[in-house]
Amino acid sequence: xxxxxxxxxxxxGLDYVDTGVDPGFTRRRCGRGFCYLDARGxxxxxxxxxxxxxxxxxxxxxxxxxxxxxxxxxxxxxxDERGRKQYIYHPRWNxxxxxxxxxxxxxxxxxxxxxxxxxxxxxxGAPTALSTVLAASLRLVDTTLxxxxxxxxxxxxxxRGLTTLEKEHVHISVNGSLVLEFPGKxxxxxxxxxxxPEVARLIHDRLDDGSDRLLSWDDGGQLRPISPAQLxxxxxxISGLDVTIKTFRxxxxxxxxxxxxLARGPCPDDExxxxxxxxxSLDAVAERLGNxxxxxxxxxxxxxxxxxxxxxxxxxxxxRSSRLPGLSRxxxxxxxxxxxxxxxx
Numbered sequence: 001x002x003x004x005x006x007x008x009x010x011x012x013g014l015d016y017v018d019t020g021v022d023p024g025f026t027r028r029r030c031g032r033g034f035c036y037l038d039a040r041g042x043x044x045x046x047x048x049x050x051x052x053x054x055x056x057x058x059x060x061x062x063x064x065x066x067x068x069x070x071x072x073x074x075x076x077x078x079x080d081e082r083g084r085k086q087y088i089y090h091p092r093w094n095x096x097x098x099x100x101x102x103x104x105x106x107x108x109x110x111x112x113x114x115x116x117x118x119x120x121x122x123x124x125g126a127p128t129a130l131s132t133v134l135a136a137s138l139r140l141v142d143t144t145l146x147x148x149x150x151x152x153x154x155x156x157x158x159x160r161g162l163t164t165l166e167k168e169h170v171h172i173s174v175n176g177s178l179v180l181e182f183p184g185k186x187x188x189x190x191x192x193x194x195x196x197p198e199v200a201r202l203i204h205d206r207l208d209d210g211s212d213r214l215l216s217w218d219d220g221g222q223l224r225p226i227s228p229a230q231l232x233x234x235x236x237x238i239s240g241l242d243v244t245i246k247t248f249r250x251x252x253x254x255x256x257x258x259x260x261x262l263a264r265g266p267c268p269d270d271e272x273x274x275x276x277x278x279x280x281s282l283d284a285v286a287e288r289l290g291n292x293x294x295x296x297x298x299x300x301x302x303x304x305x306x307x308x309x310x311x312x313x314x315x316x317x318x319x320r321s322s323r324l325p326g327l328s329r330x331x332x333x334x335x336x337x338x339x340x341x342x343x344x345x
Contacts, residue, residue: 114238123136134231149161253301
């Protein structure tokens with residue numbers, strides 16, 4: 001997964017900056033626009049002002065900090081309307097971090113078999129034990145690619161994810177299977193069938209345990225909901241990697257795109273056919289993840305897979321298909337492709 005920030009900055013040929021320590025330029029409202037001040041309080045003009053304006057810092061940001069030179073890995077920060085700190089990074093920094101993140105999928109995929117073994121073992125524990133509930137949560141993510149969720153999004157937008165699902169979001173279908181129906185990000189309704197029998201049984205047996213939350217654990221007689229921090233920490237522990245639950249979604253999106261593109265055969269020679277093929281693969285990812293096509297392409301599919309397909313070389317990259325046990329056939333093929341992309345084959 002991505003290296004330390006200082007290392008990534010050096011790889012990008014940039015200066016690592018600490019916005020909490022390093023002095024920067026500031027922004028002040030002036031008439032209908034803004035003026036910018038250097039560390040001495042002098043108004044910035046000329047080329048330096050033009051560079052700052054090119055950053056397109058949102059007008060709504062408060063407490064704006066601007067890097068005094070153009071080679072910082074962070075170019076600007078500020079607080080948005082909800083008080084959250086936001087960042088504008090140098091494009092080269094983004095490129096280095098993205099490359100490291102996608103190359104890190106190889107390590108994640110190679111760790112998946114031992115992660116799944118640990119999950120299978122812990123699922124046999126007491127139904128309300130923390131380890132059991134963590135295992136059930138991770139199995140759900142692994143099989144459905146659910147977002148992890150957050151209390152803030154549930155409170156402010158009503159959108160739900162794994163850790164904020166409630167019992168009312170569980171429905172029993174006509175064939176007796178359990179289905180999760182809930183509002184996802186941006187209010188998009190999600191419907192996911194729980195196909196894993198162990199998790200389905202655990203959830204079914206706990207529907208009347210007195211907790212509103214779908215996933216809660218017994219903390220000395222009090223049922224507490226699982227938090228994203230607990231899940232991410234446990235995943236990092238059992239995988240031995242600096243990964244989060246979101247990595248499951250990136251891996252799942254990349255596996256889906258690889259499978260669909262390979263099934264289509266060679267990339268069409270004409271631009272229209274190539275665009276249609278890529279769109280169909282991204283639509284399959286979007287349906288799997290509950291995202292838009294654009295978001296999936298930008299955040300959840302290894303860009304090297306798309307580039308290799310467009311260049312007509314994706315099929316050749318499958319010659320390094322992995323034989324690692326504990327992965328599905330599609331995962332083994334995708335792991336081989338990701339290894340080839342990482343190693344520059």
